[in-house]
Amino acid sequence: xxxxxxxxxxxxxxxxxxxxxxxxxxxxxxxxxxxxxxxxxxxxxxxxxxxxxxxxxxxxxxxxxxxxxxxxxxxxxxxxxxxxxxxxxxxxxxxxxxxxxxxxxxxxxxxxxxxxxxxxxxxxxxxxxxxxxxxxxxxxxxxxxxxxxxxxxxxxxxxxxxxxxxxxxxxxxxxxxxxxxxxxxxxxxxxxxxxxxxxxxxxxxxxxxxxxxxxxxxxxxxxxxxxxxxxxxxxxxxxxxxxxxxxxxxxxxxxxxxxxxxxxxxxxxxxxxxxxxxxxxxxxxx
Numbered sequence: 540x541x542x543x544x545x546x547x548x549x550x551x552x553x554x555x556x557x558x559x560x561x562x563x564x565x566x567x568x569x570x571x572x573x574x575x576x577x578x579x580x581x582x583x584x585x586x587x588x589x590x591x592x593x594x595x596x597x598x599x600x601x602x603x604x605x606x607x608x609x610x611x612x613x614x615x616x617x618x619x620x621x622x623x624x625x626x627x628x629x630x631x632x633x634x635x636x637x638x639x640x641x642x643x644x645x646x647x648x649x650x651x652x653x654x655x656x657x658x659x660x661x662x663x664x665x666x667x668x669x670x671x672x673x674x675x676x677x678x679x680x681x682x683x684x685x686x687x688x689x690x691x692x693x694x695x696x697x698x699x700x701x702x703x704x705x706x707x708x709x710x711x712x713x714x715x716x717x718x719x720x721x722x723x724x725x726x727x728x729x730x731x732x733x734x735x736x737x738x739x740x741x742x743x744x745x746x747x748x749x750x751x752x753x754x755x756x757x758x759x760x761x762x763x764x765x766x767x768x769x770x771x772x773x774x775x776x777x778x779x780x781x782x783x784x785x786x787x788x789x790x791x792x793x794x795x796x797x798x799x800x801x802x803x804x805x806x807x808x809x810x811x812x813x814x815x816x817x818x819x820x821x822x823x824x825x
Contacts, residue, residue, distance in 0.1 A: 544584055550577035551589065552614060555599060555607035568685045572738045633660050636667035637682040640764035641808060644784040645700070646682065673811075681811040688809055695812050700783040702806030704739065706797040707785060709774040713795070721797055723749035730776030731758035734767045739779045743802045783808065 553563035554574060564571040582588055589603035599607060637646050642664065650662065667673050673681045675694060683689060688696040706726065713721065713729075723744055731740055737756040744751045758776055761767040768785060771778040772793055779802060780794070788794040 544577075544580055547577040547581035547584070548610060549614075550574050551581050551603075552607065552610045554578060555603065555610070559596070565686070568683055568689070570735065570738065572736045576736055631661055632663050633680070634663045634665065634678050635680045635682070636665050636673050636678045638667050638684055640684070640768075640781070640784050641682040642666065643765050644768070644787075645808075648787075675813040679813055683809050683811055684806060685809050686806050688807075689811055696809045697812070698807045699810050700781075700808040702781055702783070702803045702808060703801040704779045704781050704803045705799065705801050706743065706777050707771055707780050707789070707794045708777045708797060709772055710792060710795055711774040712776070713797070723747050726777060726797065727752075731756055732767055732770045732776040732778035733758055733760045734764055734779065735762065736760065739802055743779060743800065746802065747798070747800050779803075781808075 550563065550567065550573075553566050554560055557563045557566055560571050560574050560578075564574045567574070578589070587602055589600060589606060590597040591600045635646070646664065650664075654660075654662070665678070667681055667683060673683075675681075683696075684702060685696075688698060690696070708729075727744075727749075731737075733740065733756070737758070737760075740756055740758075741751050759770065761770060764781070764784065767778050768780060768788075770776065771780060772788065777797065781803070782789070782796075782801075785794055789796060
């Protein structure tokens with residue numbers, strides 16, 4: 540028997556608890572299409588709809604309400620058991636939670652300089668996945684990607700990198716000389732690479748004034764930014780990538796920028812710091 544899709548269950552639970560797909564996306568620091576995709580995946584796995592979509596705003600149907608009640612109990616029990624089993628964090632260890640893109644592209648390359656400057660500090664780096672909670676009883680700092688600064692009573696958030704994204708590709712796919720003259724129509728003739736879904740590319744096409752094709756855009760879909768970046772680096776297609784995350788690739792010529800038109804301008808990479816070390820009892824979804 541296959542296990543149910545846990546990420547999809549968490550997304551559905553967030554929608555049920557918060558009351559809307561938009562609120563769930565803000566709660567889990569993901570896009571609204573990503574929440575919709577996960578809920579659709581869960582409904583397909585279950586073989587039954589969980590929402591009444593006849594009105595302007597989707598609402599839980601009878602099956603959705605029943606599942607929501609059980610998930611609240613299940614997730615609360617899991618949280619309680621894990622809390623009892625978790626060992627205390629060592630005070631001399633700095634624990635940093637980072638989403639995979641920041642961990643790979645920004646944080647880890649800078650760790651040698653940090654360790655050299657602060658040899659007395661022990662480090663522990665853990666992933667902060669979209670949809671997972673960050674418990675500040677065990678984490679001192681967190682790097683997240685968010686639409687606007689995360690807010691809470693016991694932590695502070697500071698913007699440190701922009702989330703603006705542009706079309707890029709490998710020089711093996713398109714020379715830098717040709718890149719300066721490529722337009723949206725020609726771009727659609729190449730394989731497009733998508734991060735989670737095709738909403739980014741549809742937003743970019745609309746922003747440059749090009750008609751947005753109906754239905755799913757062609758091209759491979761990658762679950763996270765690191766996979767998307769590797770796909771672009773290996774010449775598999777054109778991707779929308781955060782300029783801040785691929786700056787070394789652009790400088791070294793591993794990737795070339797095809798347009799100055801950006802998307803995800805309202806998003807950013809935030810450093811989240813626990814504000815009350817003696818009472819770190821809130822969580823943050825990253």
